[in-house]
Amino acid sequence: MLEFRNILERDWKAYHEMDIESFSEDKIEKKDFLRWLESDGFIGFFAWKNLVGYLMLRTMGDYGHLARIAIKKSERGKGYGLRLMEHADSFFKERNVRKIGLYVETKNDVAISLYKKNGYNLAFESWHYLIDENLVKKIEKEIIPTESAEMKILSIEDYDIIILTFPSINKEELKNHLDFKTPGERKNSIPLGLFIDNDLKVYGRFSPYFSGCRPFLCTDVKYVKEFLINLHPYRKKEYYRITFDRDKNLTEFCENNKYKLWHHLWVMEKTIQ
Numbered sequence: 524m525l526e527f528r529n530i531l532e533r534d535w536k537a538y539h540e541m542d543i544e545s546f547s548e549d550k551i552e553k554k555d556f557l558r559w560l561e562s563d564g565f566i567g568f569f570a571w572k573n574l575v576g577y578l579m580l581r582t583m584g585d586y587g588h589l590a591r592i593a594i595k596k597s598e599r600g601k602g603y604g605l606r607l608m609e610h611a612d613s614f615f616k617e618r619n620v621r622k623i624g625l626y627v628e629t630k631n632d633v634a635i636s637l638y639k640k641n642g643y644n645l646a647f648e649s650w651h652y653l654i655d656e657n658l659v660k661k662i663e664k665e666i667i668p669t670e671s672a673e674m675k676i677l678s679i680e681d682y683d684i685i686i687l688t689f690p691s692i693n694k695e696e697l698k699n700h701l702d703f704k705t706p707g708e709r710k711n712s713i714p715l716g717l718f719i720d721n722d723l724k725v726y727g728r729f730s731p732y733f734s735g736c737r738p739f740l741c742t743d744v745k746y747v748k749e750f751l752i753n754l755h756p757y758r759k760k761e762y763y764r765i766t767f768d769r770d771k772n773l774t775e776f777c778e779n780n781k782y783k784l785w786h787h788l789w790v791m792e793k794t795i796q
Contacts, residue, residue, distance in 0.1 A: 524571055527610055562580075575603060579592075580615070584698060587624070588625065612795065622792055644791060648787070656762050663755070666748050674717055712730055719749075734762060736766065737765075
């Protein structure tokens with residue numbers, strides 16, 4: 524018997540084994556797994572009561588994000604991937620989502636083919652860089668903070684200035700980042716802006732335990748290191764990650780500074796009729 528149901532705490536072991544198979548470099552720790560249990564978008568696919576796949580889905584207004592999809596290796600090739608994609612579509616339709624987006628490795632031809640079969644199209648490139656502990660320490664030693672620089676925690680009141688500065692940002696995601704429903708959310712996802720002379724230069728939604736920003740946007744790459752040294756009071760780990768879309772100048776900056784390319788991704792999107 525095949526069925527979908529929300530993931531429960533008792534599913535941790537089976538989930539964790541599958542997560543290691545599918546995302547060995549970015550597997551989710553148990554504390555993050557427990558946080559996802561609070562979401563109705565953490566869905567398991569079970570074959571005769573055994574977990575064989577899962578979905579992690581986020582809804583932000585009329586925009587949906589397929590954060591993760593995985594099938595147990597021993598169960599692949601049985602058409603379960605399409606079943607999961609169809610379930611994701613139904614989930615989003617019930618919540619009046621009009622567009623769905625996802626990230627996929629540019630070299631993952633199998634996944635890209637699956638997504639295309641389900642109506643997704645390649646939209647634009649995205650990059651995910653890792654800045655290790657040694658580079659973080661080097662930046663902190665090299666950079667003299669700008670006197671007029673100020674890092675601010677942003678809120679929904681800052682929405683207009685962010686989209687004015689970065690018009691390409693996903694506006695539904697941004698509203699979700701800024702409009703916190705409970706005080707505890709701010710500890711896990713902090714919208715930060717670096718201002719120079721009261722002008723917004725960098726925006727990043729910083730997750731202290733990740734530890735990194737997605738999205739990460741800057742008006743000029745010369746402000747990147749200034750932003751990174753101002754992250755110090757918020758971080759929980761000794762390294763940083765930054766994920767950004769479309770920005771070839773920022774890609775060149777990361778390469779020149781020897782930041783490690785962790786993922787080179789396509790953003791794929793589909794519109795729900």
